[in-house]
Amino acid sequence: MPEQIPQDSIGLVTPQTLHFDQPLELECSTVLPGYTLIYETYGSLNEDASNAVLICHALSGNHHAAGYHSMEDKKPGWWDTAIGPGKTIDTNRFFVVVPNNLGGCNGSTGPTSTNPESGRPYGPDFPFVTVQDWVVSQARLADALGIHQWAAVVGGSLGGMQTLQWSITYPERLRHALIIAAAPKLTAQNIAFNEVARQAIRTDPEFHEGRYIEHNVLPERGLRLARMLGHITYLSDESMGAKFGRELREGHLNYDYGVEFQVESYLRYQADRFVGQFDANTYLLMTKALDYFDPAAAHGDNLSAALSRVSAQFCVLSFTSDWRFSPNRSREMVRALLDNDLKVSYAEITANQGHDAFLMKIPHYLNLFGSYMKRITVGGETS
Amino acid sequence: MPEQIPQDSIGLVTPQTLHFDQPLELECSTVLPGYTLIYETYGSLNEDASNAVLICHALSGNHHAAGYHSMEDKKPGWWDTAIGPGKTIDTNRFFVVVPNNLGGCNGSTGPTSTNPESGRPYGPDFPFVTVQDWVVSQARLADALGIHQWAAVVGGSLGGMQTLQWSITYPERLRHALIIAAAPKLTAQNIAFNEVARQAIRTDPEFHEGRYIEHNVLPERGLRLARMLGHITYLSDESMGAKFGRELREGHLNYDYGVEFQVESYLRYQADRFVGQFDANTYLLMTKALDYFDPAAAHGDNLSAALSRVSAQFCVLSFTSDWRFSPNRSREMVRALLDNDLKVSYAEITANQGHDAFLMKIPHYLNLFGSYMKRITVGGETS
Numbered sequence: 001m002p003e004q005i006p007q008d009s010i011g012l013v014t015p016q017t018l019h020f021d022q023p024l025e026l027e028c029s030t031v032l033p034g035y036t037l038i039y040e041t042y043g044s045l046n047e048d049a050s051n052a053v054l055i056c057h058a059l060s061g062n063h064h065a066a067g068y069h070s071m072e073d074k075k076p077g078w079w080d081t082a083i084g085p086g087k088t089i090d091t092n093r094f095f096v097v098v099p100n101n102l103g104g105c106n107g108s109t110g111p112t113s114t115n116p117e118s119g120r121p122y123g124p125d126f127p128f129v130t131v132q133d134w135v136v137s138q139a140r141l142a143d144a145l146g147i148h149q150w151a152a153v154v155g156g157s158l159g160g161m162q163t164l165q166w167s168i169t170y171p172e173r174l175r176h177a178l179i180i181a182a183a184p185k186l187t188a189q190n191i192a193f194n195e196v197a198r199q200a201i202r203t204d205p206e207f208h209e210g211r212y213i214e215h216n217v218l219p220e221r222g223l224r225l226a227r228m229l230g231h232i233t234y235l236s237d238e239s240m241g242a243k244f245g246r247e248l249r250e251g252h253l254n255y256d257y258g259v260e261f262q263v264e265s266y267l268r269y270q271a272d273r274f275v276g277q278f279d280a281n282t283y284l285l286m287t288k289a290l291d292y293f294d295p296a297a298a299h300g301d302n303l304s305a306a307l308s309r310v311s312a313q314f315c316v317l318s319f320t321s322d323w324r325f326s327p328n329r330s331r332e333m334v335r336a337l338l339d340n341d342l343k344v345s346y347a348e349i350t351a352n353q354g355h356d357a358f359l360m361k362i363p364h365y366l367n368l369f370g371s372y373m374k375r376i377t378v379g380g381e382t383s
Numbered sequence: 384m385p386e387q388i389p390q391d392s393i394g395l396v397t398p399q400t401l402h403f404d405q406p407l408e409l410e411c412s413t414v415l416p417g418y419t420l421i422y423e424t425y426g427s428l429n430e431d432a433s434n435a436v437l438i439c440h441a442l443s444g445n446h447h448a449a450g451y452h453s454m455e456d457k458k459p460g461w462w463d464t465a466i467g468p469g470k471t472i473d474t475n476r477f478f479v480v481v482p483n484n485l486g487g488c489n490g491s492t493g494p495t496s497t498n499p500e501s502g503r504p505y506g507p508d509f510p511f512v513t514v515q516d517w518v519v520s521q522a523r524l525a526d527a528l529g530i531h532q533w534a535a536v537v538g539g540s541l542g543g544m545q546t547l548q549w550s551i552t553y554p555e556r557l558r559h560a561l562i563i564a565a566a567p568k569l570t571a572q573n574i575a576f577n578e579v580a581r582q583a584i585r586t587d588p589e590f591h592e593g594r595y596i597e598h599n600v601l602p603e604r605g606l607r608l609a610r611m612l613g614h615i616t617y618l619s620d621e622s623m624g625a626k627f628g629r630e631l632r633e634g635h636l637n638y639d640y641g642v643e644f645q646v647e648s649y650l651r652y653q654a655d656r657f658v659g660q661f662d663a664n665t666y667l668l669m670t671k672a673l674d675y676f677d678p679a680a681a682h683g684d685n686l687s688a689a690l691s692r693v694s695a696q697f698c699v700l701s702f703t704s705d706w707r708f709s710p711n712r713s714r715e716m717v718r719a720l721l722d723n724d725l726k727v728s729y730a731e732i733t734a735n736q737g738h739d740a741f742l743m744k745i746p747h748y749l750n751l752f753g754s755y756m757k758r759i760t761v762g763g764e765t766s
Contacts, residue, residue: 028638128638188623188646189615195647196611202640203604205588221586225608228579232572237706240571246677253675255411255511257585257667261674263571264578284640291644292636294629323620323706 005068009076010042010084010091013067015107020140027292030127033116037141038107039063039099042083043091045146051378052147053089054138054174055079055098056155056162059230059286060278062106065098066091081361088370093378094151102137103129103285111281112213123281124210131158131293135165139173151376152176153312156358157325158286161293164333167312168295176376177312178369181322181358183329184303184336185294190324193233194287197226201280210281219280224271226283231270236321236354296336303332304339313343315372317358317365320348324355345372388451392459393425393467393474396450398490403523407485410675413510416499420524421490422446422482425466426474428529434761435530436472437521437557438462438481439538439545442613442669443661445489448481449474464744471753476761477534485520486512486668494664495596506664507593514541514676518548522556534759535559536695539741540708541669544676547716550695551678559759560695561752564705564741566712567686567719568677573707576616577670580609584663593664602663607654609666614653619704619737679719686715687722696726698755700741700748703731707738728755 005011017038024032040063045052055065057078066083068076082088083096100108103126111126118125142150153174155163160182167177186194201207204222208215235243244263259265299305314337318330327348334346349365351357357365388394400421407415423446428435438448440461449466451459465471466479483491486509494509501508525533536557538546543565550560569577584590587605591598618626627646642648682688697720701713710731717729732748734740740748 187620188627189620191644192615192646192650195650200608225579225583232575237570237572244571261574263575267575267578
């Protein structure tokens with residue numbers, strides 16, 4: 001392995017794509033005639049296909065969760081802290097599959113793809129996708145890969161919602177569900193933040209009703225605002241305080257609208273980075289999928305009833321300083337799972353990093369998470 | 384009193400204006416050659432001018448705190464719940480003075496005023512104003528009204544910061560300071576929210592570097608976003624949940640970007656209302672004044688040292704669900720006041736309304752607040 005890639009990394013990885021010709025009827029009733037999923041896999045599928053782990057990504061995530069695409073990459077995949085040989089999700093034991101969600105902008109069919117009906121980019125015509133739609137599309141990917149049952153489905157944030165939905169939609173197709181920093185549905189405040197982000201994008205004059213690609217522009221201002229706002233909700237007041245405090249970039253007040261406090265610099269930097277990488281229509285779709293997720297709704301708002309057919313074993317993890325999806329939201333899920341006499345491990349992890357803690361190298365968290373993964377048995381291993 | 388105006392209201396009120404010719408050197412070093420303050424007063428100043436109460440307003444507040452401007456007014460002033468005959472701040476006892484802050488957009492000199500040097504609106508040329516500048520300008524108003532010492536200075540949120548600054552700048556000019564739902568300085572998270580609001584306004588193409596009035600337009604999109612975001616931070620997750628939950632406006636999902644959840648409707652309504660009423664440059668200035676406020680900075684970040692010359696008696700109130708300026712922030716002030724052996728009453732009020740609780744008719748809160756006001760002695764009264 002080349003020396004600039006760390007020893008415990010999965011190393012160089014290559015994304016794969018798979019096209020599905022079978023039409024997919026989405027929850028919004030639109031039928032997608034066909035679609036492509038891009039995904040990465042790490043490790044090897046064992047003989048009885050009992051060691052497959054599905055990773056579901058969050059709002060701005062994608063299929064590149066671990067390793068490097070090239071020797072020039074400065075950063076590995078988004079969950080490299082947790083996925084790799086000997087790591088929390090041990091690629092020496094597990095065959096890890098990470099698709100980019102339908103509606104995404106990193107290679108799976110989404111708003112930036114060409115609409116076969118018009119020959120132009122889908123843009124705003126890409127249909128609304130839901131967590132349930134993603135789960136169905138991921139099940140087809142599992143079929144194609146010869147995976148009848150996942151050893152585990154794992155996800156943080158919006159990824160945790162997909163994990164919960166997997167346990168409801170296909171109870172027999174997963175043995176373990178790991179739900180991290182998630183919630184069984186958004187609160188009014190969560191929806192409100194999403195709505196401000198959407199308004200920022202949609203009122204940007206360069207949005208052009210979603211047809212900005214055809215106008216050769218990007219709704220940069222709106223996407224920047226959405227990302228800045230997102231970042232505030234991903235961090236805790238405490239971690240922002242520890243990271244930036246009230247530190248002044250130039251040591252004194254300038255009485256102008258340039259960057260005065262370090263935290264302003266951080267937000268502007270994050271915003272700038274995001275604009276070149278992420279599609280605004282995808283951002284809109286993802287926030288809508290978050291808003292819509294509510295498996296209890298069809299059961300009179302009774303989450304326990306929604307989980308009555310579930311059979312997986314669960315590991316639910318939350319972080320004390322996460323105010324986007326607070327520990328209380330995880331406890332709601334744990335309570336509903338226990339109502340159904342399901343096996344649940346739950347931990348509330350003391351961490352001041354806020355919602356983003358789920359992506360970070362926090363030893364106590366990764367140890368707990370890793371211990372749970374170790375207890376998952378797979379075929380061909382002697383225990 | 385006409386029947387549509389409630390019995391306990393101060394009734395019809397008329398704003399007054401006062402022009403100050405004496406130049407004012409601001410903290411940013413700019414000298415304002417002269418300025419006008421608009422203000423309202425309720426009740427009568429007693430013989431020895433010992434019953435005057437100054438009310439300092441918050442970010443989007445103004446001089447119209449109580450009563451009605453005309454019989455057609457649908458709503459009274461912003462703190463009519465607390466100010467009036469027999470109310471918490473009893474206008475039968477106190478002479479209440481409420482100025483609109485310098486830099487405001489409701490009649491005091493600010494960005495929408497004409498710059499005497501250019502004959503055009505100040506717009507972005509209006510200088511940065513700080514909490515300290517406001518206090519100095521308010522002291523001149525007190526001089527003009529013949530008020531040497533306020534019986535009390537009272538303020539919520541940014542108004543509470545002005546109250547704290549009054550006690551530092553003019554220790555001998557106030558007997559009581561009531562600081563409600565405030566903080567001794569902003570956190571990095573508070574600054575981050577302000578920065579997103581500013582970016583929303585400043586990147587609006589109709590902002591025209593702040594000269595939108597001369598272009599006959601308004602940066603409506605930016606101001607709407609700033610207001611929506613503000614509203615999220617004024618309410619608590621709990622109160623938003625209680626008010627809107629996940630209720631759908633039309634009872635079913637539409638899979639579009641119109642209003643689906645009630646909370647979206649609320650935000651859009653608040654944004655629309657604000658745009659016609661508030662000036663974007665003033666909004667920018669007010670958020671900067673918030674960011675800059677930090678009386679401890681000049682004393683090595685030691686708030687106790689910053690308060691060493693203070694002599695007022697204090698009433699500090701906070702609300703359990705206020706996450707913008709949480710009870711912890713009030714406790715910091717209380718601790719620093721106690722370090723200086725000052726008299727302090729402190730209450731943490733159980734209320735689920737978030738930061739906005741300070742404006743609301745919450746009996747427990749208004750009772751506590753009113754009890755404190757009743758204990759303030761004024762000349763000519765027999766106790």
